[in-house]
Amino acid sequence: MTTFCNWVITRSRFTSAPLCFSLRSCSTPCIVPAMPQKRAESSNKRKAGSNSDGDDPEPEVSKKTKQAKESVSTSAKDTNPAPNGQPTNKVLPVKISFPPRAEGTSRIASWNICGLASSQKKGFKYYVEAEDPDILILTETKVNDEPVDPALTTRFPYKYWSISEKKTYSGTAILSKHKPLSVNKTLPGHPNPGVVKGRIITLEFEDYYVIGTYVVNAGQGLKTLDAKKLWNLHFEAYIRNLDKKKPVIWGGDLNVAPTAIDLSNPKTNWNKTAGYTGAETTAFANILNPPEGDANKFVDIWRKLHPSDHHYTYFSYRFNCRAKGIGWRLDMFVLSERIVNRVKMCEIRSEIYGASDHCPIVLEITPAAAS
DSSP states (O other): OOOOOOEEEEOOSSTTSOOEEEESSOSSOOOOOOOOOOGGGGGGSOOTTTHHHHTSOOOOOOHHHHHSOOOOOOOGGGGSOOTTSOOOOSSOOSSOOOOOOOTTOEEEEEEEOSOHHHHHTTTHHHHHHHHOOSEEEEEOOOOSSOOOOHHHHHHOSEEEEEOOSSTTOOOEEEEESSOOSEEEOOOTTOSOHHHHTTTEEEEEOSSOEEEEEEOOOOOGGGTTHHHHHHHHHHHHHHHHHHHTTSOEEEEEEOOOOOSGGGBSOHHHHTTTSTTOSHHHHHHHHHHHSOSSTTSOOEEEHHHHHSTTOOOOSBOOSSTTHHHHTOOBOOEEEEEEGGGGGGEEEEEEOTTOOSSSSBOOEEEEEOOGGGO
């Protein structure tokens, strides 16, 4: 179980500002709550029955919860942890900082940004500057053309975008400080290239492959579960084929809650809600622990390092889910088992919420020669 450190509280020098909070000797970022979010931003909230492009589950909540009014306040009391232990801020902290990376490691981050244009207006660049990853996987970018962003261009010389055929829909990108040996934006064997566009990018580096995915969603009422099954069938074959050549780091929004501990209300969502059906969880489990004895295993690295934490990466903007700690763990890193010992940390950046309805996840890994 994650150990949380003590809060240090200091009064802001501006009498109208909220209290400042910081953390002592903690691996999580410093939090300074921002000013309250304007009501005008409510237009970015996902509507019931549509949830943007349909790729995130809406929570199954009690009648009492549905009747509760959503708060947009970011006052000092909102920084108190939710029942699951994660913070409750609804906009990005004013100041974001992280501990220095472990010596000799590469830092890889993944973030579902729920639309690049929208996220940029809500502080996207401040997280990227603070995290400063070597490789950044972005999902649900919703771009129609490759963006021209000087801040990203300066930081990441090598940028690869997979753009959906459908306007302002899905979208995946991998931004890298290091030049890859090869780039692939296809899912070999999949019969519908249109479904694949905007969903997957693979970069090959000397030590490993990095796959970034925005996995197909089973849809409202599970209407696209068959499409999800088809994706899973071809993706498992693909990742296993790559793993025979060199280790794989698979990251992104995987659109599945692997087990009951990975969402708030497992009983009410089981086989009813996209991301938590028998077909989806079994497909994911089979990648980790293949039924065939001769296939290599993969590891859900955050879960391995945090075996009992009920922490999530997605909190719906609706029903005050953030404050109540009602969420899903959909964003993760899955690694070839043989490189797990090279991972020095893997954390959900729980405070980085508000520029998207997802929190980023990050890992640090040493090169093969240092393992």
